[in-house]
Amino acid sequence: MSKGQDFVRRLPDSSHHFKSATSFWRLIHIDPILLLGLLALSVYGLVVLYSASGHSQFMVKRQVVFFGMAYLAMFAVAQVNLMFLERYAFWFYGFGIILLVLVLVVGVGAKGAQRWLSLGFVRFQPSEILKLAVPICVASFFSARILPPRFSHIVICLVFILLPAALIVKQPDLGTAILVATSGLIGLFLAGLPWRYILGTVAAVAAAAWPMWHFVMHDYQKRRVLTLLDPEADRLGAGWNIIQSKTAIGSGGWEGKGWMNGTQSQLDFLPESHTDFIIAVLAEEFGMMGVLLLLAGYFFVISRGLWIAVTAQSTFSRILAGSITLTFMVYVFVNIGMVSGLLPVVGVPLPLVSLGGTSLISLMLGFGLLMAVATERKRVTV
Template identity: 50%
Template structure:
């Protein structure tokens, strides 16, 4: 009897790693995503089943990472970053080209190594700043900028604007949370205002320039490059206050909204559930970000604090960019809506990220000691 009690306590401990407020919020988002995917994927046999499979896998990834103490995660920072950058170099040399972009590596099946860097970059930066805690100087921020710039440059070259945006945002978040001066931050902002039109804009690919110009005026090519945004905005507007009702969205079911199970699934949701539905979903995402920042603020070590802040930044960027894209205030990029859009790789990345958040929260007492 005593042995059974010991085994039960050990078994139970493995499943007590979940942060309850965060778990409830994610459950509500995932449930909303399943309901939306059922409607959006009606014309795609097997899409809902595959979405459910991805959710289950992401759950086990989250659970596994949540059981790994942050101190152990630190040990893998350099190897994961080195493998990620090496794979990006391999993509540049031997990568598979699809739709004009060299983003994939074929190893019996196709993988997209840039996804690894969404976790590897903040992991490496957090490790670097942890090792220099208390002795940070200007040159350390320069080294951190180089750690970020190497994979970012390789991803931009593929080109993959969406992933580059996410990696850049989360990397900059870690550097900022490590203690970047507000004066320097303002200086960087002013420098960006100068460099974007003079240096960055001329170097963008034509399709990237088109996305920005179409965002400003989608009617310039209403039946071509502006079609996606126009149809998405129509779907959002036609949802009105309460929406057209579940499975009654005309824009999606009449095939006016492209990619309506992936990048534009939020347009399906907004059309069917309207303003109140959007308020519900945005509130859930907002609360996840708030909870993530609370976990970061209470983390006992710099590494844990920076990783929690980085994961929160990933989640915020995913949600903000996707929702901004479908309502026409941001250019169209391949960024999914967290735990709603179909996509196995992004789901695994988010599962890993939330696992790190829960690990930081669960192991904070151990780290203090």
């Protein structure tokens, strides 16, 4: 140091390490914040599932395998080039429609429903594919058009949405049909659907309630609605599930009865305790505190997903990311609503908590697309 110069103390430059870490996550197309939230919910789900399944190590190990497959699928989809996906979205959608038609022709039936295709060594539900194909198709359709959408574009989009929903209703699977339609309608809303059309749609749905009840809905679907309005009318039949579910939720109080100490689930009073009604087990054993912790996890994931949508690089990416995130929120809302007696029971599992294979993998494929949006490089227009 030369004479007359001031001595300057410098800290080590840490920006290089930060940039290297950021570059690593972008290189493998993974958003670490979203991944952290998903992993936390997955671990929490396994803890609850162990109790809800009657301490079944087999079910927990099976779910761990499903999680492994789902996270691998998420990682694989995260590597997809979104411009390629946008270009071939309608081919993917058409492939899904063909599979739905095949279900009606040569599908495998169970419990009065024909919803599966069998490949010999495995069977799967093509309707799960449409949960992704529909929002991808809607996002691609509007990405090439001026927004907000014109009336003619809205009509065309509704055809894309309602065609697969109608085919799924024929299986019959009204719950999945509603979720598939919802994923597309959310994309339509995010494209800038005017409020006058939204209010008109609400009025049309209300007007269609009577003919839907008499000419479209099956007897078991009508029983679900009647059970929602008065579960006490058939306490030992159709109302049993919801009555036992609300009993379990109410008995948990604030702190719960303790892990694996719930009476409704451990004594088999609560049906489907490891699938659709698993949050009732959580509420009984972990109390309101446990439910709020789960909701905080969901809020974290949904908030991150919406942030990814807001900061996306293109119209296609924004609509797609927003649709996937808000559809995930609808899944959570519908499951909790039906278990607590606010909505009819439609057989929607609790995301990342309920036991499941196909639904879990399709869910994580959606999060893989979110990862791809989060790490998408800025598009250059020529």
